[in-house]
Amino acid sequence: MARRDLTGAVDFGHLESYAAGDVALIEEVLSMFREQSDLWVRLLDPFGAGDGWRDGAHTLKGASLGVGAFRLAEACGAAEAGASAEPGIKAVQLDRIRDALAATLADIAAYQHELALRSLKTP
Secondary structure, eight states: OOTTOSSSOSOHHHHHHHTTTOHHHHHHHHHHHHHHHHHHHHTOOTTSOHHHHHHHHHHHHHHHHHHTOHHHHHHHHHHHHTTTSOHHHHHHHHHHHHHHHHHHHHHHHHHHHHHHHHHHHOO
């Protein structure tokens, strides 16, 4: 857990291990996740087609696993499995995903801020 980790939504040790400690790679992965997560969530329309819902949930689940956001991945996995559920159930799942995503993005921002502070201290 990063010193500035706010919620514990992301296992940064997992990400650091996965990236073999390459800070530039970690920054790139986190930045891509932040930019693209909004696009994936837009596919999660409780009243839309099940295929779009399933694709959005599956893609966000995979990306979440890659960065170490396991609670978000779990919420996406449940949504993916429930692609044929009623819109009311999907709306509840979407709320759960949005809450987990918000915590994930807050922790990523704090982690990236910490990396930026470290870079200021390094000659």
